[in-house]
Amino acid sequence: MTDKADTKLQIADLTKSFGSLLALDNLNLDVQAGEFIALVGPSGCGKTTLLRILAGLEEPDLGGIWIDGREVAGPGSDRAVVFQADCLLPWRSVWHNTVIGLEINGRLDARNREYAMSLLELVGLKGFEKYYPWQLSGGMRQRVNLARALAVQPEVLLMDEPFSALDAQTREIMQVELLRIWEQGKKTVLFITHQIDEAVFLADKVVVLGRRPGRIREVLPVTLPRPRPLEIKRTAEFGHLVDTIWNLIEQDVRQSISEENARLEIGAD
């Protein structure tokens, strides 16, 4: 369908199991350069596992990942992760957290410093360089997290439920901010979320994963125009897309919830 030359990230035949538990089963996905992909799916379907393999934190059993046609293994600064939890180093100021990726890769030169500074401005944290994480709100911390990931100028940005710990208002603000920042550089983004409306609002394509073992059930293009204001969430088209996706995973989510409950009950005995 799309030109192979434009493929930024290629995931081929990815399989991963933990002991007898098959987490990912022969997963294939091509992501175009500059594309914003949202990944949704029921809890436990392997989203985080996929992201960890992409980040090089976990080894796949089978299959591989290619970025710009090069196979990648292990962590590297061609990818950067924005994690769900607060993963800032508490003993480093905002500035020193932002540049740690550069520092680790020995790339902390004047030009990259300047770039990191411009990123802090972009995420709205200019003037907070000397602050420590505990002096910031949750939303601000997640902005630093984002700046830290962008600072290494990754080819692909990986995000695992980055806003799930934020309150509803901050979350919406961060969604708008993320889009604004993304429009500036058009990075290739893989964004995991549980919130379908978040996925639709942000993404060019929503990839729906089925219940474990993780397989792609459906890839839905989101044709909403950009830039997208928050009000777009109230349009009929938006609601229709959310409904479609919800219907796709409803059955799976119900099953995985009841499985989880069963597991908890067994654990409680």
Next chain:
Amino acid sequence: MTIATDGAVPPAGTAPTPSRPGTSRRRRNVPTSPARQKLISVASVVGGLLIWELLGRFVVSNSLFLATPLQAMAELARMTASGELQYHVWVSGQEFIYGFLIASIAGIAIGLAMASSRAANAALGPWVAGLYATPIIAIAPLVILWAGIGIWSKVIVVISVVIFPVIINTEAGIRSTDKALVEAIRSFGASRTQLFTKVMLPSALPFILAGLRLGIGRGLIGVVVGELFGARAGVGFVILQSAEVFNMPRLFAGVAVLAAAGIALMALCRAAETKLVPWNRS
């Protein structure tokens, strides 16, 4: 720092569990202003000394059993004027500083080794756990026997009591590093060495400092007990000598010096913590 705010420092445990830094919070339900708290603290100390002074004068007037604070202070002044105090403090101070420094450096090194190598942990773990729980001060007479009554026997005693909390806290500090932080930095392609120096070590720093603080109290006890078992000089020696001749003002002067040393060292430690781990006190 007033005594009232001391709740914010890690507890000085004696169990082999490391004291966890920065988990306790100041109580908010008592609306006492800091100035008022300070006043209460000062009043409490002054009042206590006053009661002691009165007890010593009018109730336990036998000077063979109790000296009053004023008598102890007068004795301190006399000893300072003659230069005697400085001499004994210098001797004990050397014993403490040498012992404490050696124990800190060796303890941190051993703790780091235990945290980063399973083999080292397996080999040293049982010794450390066993000796930490043992009242190792009991070997002090033996050390005096071996190393003589000079300062080195006391240095050895200090090392033997200070090193274990330092090892245990260092090791626990490294081990308790947040896995999520390690992964986040690893995702940038950090090497093992980089993970160690940029994540694990800073994360363990509050624990290491808490271990050193535990070591201060234990080290002071080590100096005094060591000197009680055999010495020619030092604050513990002064106390022992005074007790033998029932010179109570001199004995209490010695105790006062120890108390002052403990308070000063703790304050120093807290200042170092504020400076080195500012993130740990929100």
